[in-house]
Amino acid sequence: MSILIYAEQAEGKFKKTAFELASYAKKIAGETGTTVTAVTINANDVSALGQYGVDKVLNVKNDKLATFNAKAYADAIKQAAQKEGAKIVVLSSTTDSLYLAPLVAVGLEAGYASNVVAAPISLSPFQVKRNAFSNKAFNITEINTDVKVIAIGKNSFGLVESNGAATVEEFNPTLNDADFSVKVESSEKVTGKVTIADADVVVSGGRGLKGPENWHLIEDLAAAFGAATACSKPVSDLGWRPHSEHVGQTGKPVASNLYVAVGISGAIQHIAGINSSKVKVVINADADAPFFKVADYGIVGDAFEILPKLTEKIKAFKAQNS
């Protein structure tokens, strides 16, 4: 039962999720006496993958794959899985990987489970625990096919270093012109800022901030933490912040280690979007805000007074512990 992971990069570096997938796959490989292969696309330095349990890297070098293309990338992953005889293919829950995974699953005639939150419950039958009902419940899913595709949620397994070294092999999948029918015309990407998808800490603001002119308070605290900024649905509906920062059931899901909610009352749809975050801090002037019921730590008070002070405390802590 060999295992293949798709190790995704951003700006030439592996995403943290790539190492999490490697750690996850290594655990299964350890239990089944097999090895972990990673497939990467146009990576320059793949050595870091070995440190998290990857035994072999199939490095695809192809200029046609310089920009993400779901069909072509899925084809490459499928062929890598076939070459390795992989029985389990593991992807992450980034936007790109979730775009790819169903295509890979159909290509391999594999059963597919997404939003997987832990190591498999059982390898035979193959059962995984996954989020369902917008993080309000878990579903134990059994995959009944010979080849299985799973996408694991961010921070659901963690990183486990194993200090190995991976062998590297160039891999040239056969790509069809038809794979490139969907073309990227342009892209707009925030640079130099932590994004919600990559962030370990997210600082999120709601209507309690009273207006976009006060958002610097959220941004300052986020900068102190090295966090991404986010917002509640009303804030994005009011146009104070872009929709890409809207967290919730119809917005972005957040699975950070720490989620700080400021001036957000905690509608059920918002809670559903952040339920997978490990630790929640809620700051709200209203002691009866429903968000306190799901928080780990709560502060009742005026955000305009608390945020500048907390920002300074976090800065001082970071300075002492860096």
Next chain:
Amino acid sequence: MKILVCISHVPDTTAKINFTNGDAEFDTNGVQFVINPNDEFGLTRAIIFKEQQGASVTVVNVGGTDAEATLRKALAIGADEAIRVNANPTDGFFVAKQLAEVVKNGGYDLVIAGKESLDYNGGMVPGMLAAMLNFDFVNSCLKLEVNGTEAKAVREIDGGKETLSAKLPLVVGGQKGLVEEKDLRIPNMRGIMMARQKALTVLEPTGADSKTKAVKFEKPAPKSAVKMISPDNLDELVNLLHNEAKVI
């Protein structure tokens, strides 16, 4: 342009989630079902295409008779006809197989499905459907324009967005942004009356095995009570985040 909008029949976003039959099934008692929000954006986008450039809009669901109220709502919003594939939607692969059959037989140019449904959150049907049909596919679609057989789409990427060109036939996994929330259509009395006259066709499923099985459900363990911290003692919060929660 012939548009097919895939409609999931899901619990209302505020519904309490409980399970029955030894936690093997979702407990539908007292639960209001609605059009999956991501599908609702796609449906309105399709109706705007129909109004602005001419198109027929068919809605489809794979499910039991209970889903017909949801399909009727889609008809009242402005879809021209509805199809229900009479089957228990056991997994995403099975649903995509049924939908692929509908698309093949109906000759649709554009298929819009929500990027994920709010019940199983699998996010697999649009992609699987595109792969089965070998159509172009855009996921997490925020904006969509069609001119003849050319489509221009904007999709969400981590930390931004990307503009893509694609060709019809096309499958789109849509989400909020396809239309503004204020532009979502609400059934009015005339629409509800007209919906009664529109065709709702029931098709029997095509043979396909599920590849996954929902074995059981669990609810998250109850969490411990919130620890309240005085706003005058923020050092305590920093200390707890570092030493207790170990997240900074």
